[in-house]
């Protein structure tokens with residue numbers, strides 16, 4: 001099968017289209033013919049090996065040589081013990097941390113999959129799992145009428161989170177680069193901030209801060225929080241994570257706020273509900289661009305260089321959009 005492979009950490013140039021062995025599904029796994037795979041920041045982090053936690057299990061060389069966690073496609077074979085899925089089923093799911101989605105086929109646990117809602121295309125379904133779950137669990141922290149700031153609001157998770165928060169009656173401030181401000185306004189954000197022009201920690205106060213790309217000090221986050229407020233880091237630097245989990249906890253206790261890390265609960269129990277909301281039309285799936293498999297390095301660069309509004313998708317098989 002064809003797959004996009006990398007054997008050393010680096011920029012998208014280290015990715016190569018190669019012929020590799022098609023995986024065989026083990027017990028409890030299904031073999032999926034991948035139709036679409038969406039890009040998450042976690043793919044960019046795994047490609048570069050930064051932040052440090054992206055090297056867990058592969059300090060000097062990547063342990064998993066094919067990126068891509070969020071896939072949609074068709075079941076083409078099932079391993080022993082799989083009764084929930086059958087050959088021909090249209091499914092979608094999240095294969096983090098095993099990845100393998102930038103390929104024509106991926107073997108993944110049946111427990112990581114859900115039936116694809118008929119109303120969603122494969123590209124749309126692939127865009128939901130990781131980003132949709134992060135967004136719904138982050139927005140669950142905010143009460144209607146509260147003030148919420150979403151840092152990194154113009155990316156995959158942020159584009160879902162803004163919509164969910166606004167629908168819940170939360171007053172949303174969204175932060176991202178200048179090229180994404182109109183996009184975030186269109187999603188419903190009440191106020192937008194260009195992170196290169198203004199320091200959001202000197203605005204506010206906010207009842208909830210969700211930081212998808214956290215790199216600030218715990219004192220800066222504390223400054224932007226209202227009394228009793230809560231700040232959670234979802235992604236960002238390893239250093240910030242350590243500080244959030246140590247000094248952040250103590251500072252929070254001393255000053256009456258909560259600072260920490262959002263540990264996202266993954267799996268179909270969480271992402272299937274989000275996909276149903278999208279299928280019902282209450283949340284839009286924002287796909288900036290669709291690339292073909294051979295252009296996956298360009299797709300990662302497009303996402304990683306911060307040009308994508310919402311999600312970027314790679315069409316692998318018969319999605320009808322692949323130029324190769």
Ligand SMILES: NC(=O)c1ccc[n+]([C@@H]2O[C@H](COP(=O)([O-])OP(=O)(O)OC[C@H]3O[C@@H](n4cnc5c(N)ncnc54)[C@H](OP(=O)(O)O)[C@@H]3O)[C@@H](O)[C@H]2O)c1
Nearest residue numbers: 040041152154155156157176177195234235262263264306
């Ligand atoms: N906690 C958990 O359990 C868990 C689970 C899964 C994933 N994650 C993490 O969650 C994060 C999810 O990210 P995603 O996939 O939604 O990312 P994404 O689509 O790349 O969106 C991130 C957005 O942040 C923007 N950004 C970059 N630097 C910024 C800054 N300094 N200030 C404000 N905005 C900035 C990016 O734009 P530009 O770069 O163009 O400026 C982009 O629009 C990842 O870090 C992932 O590792 C956490």
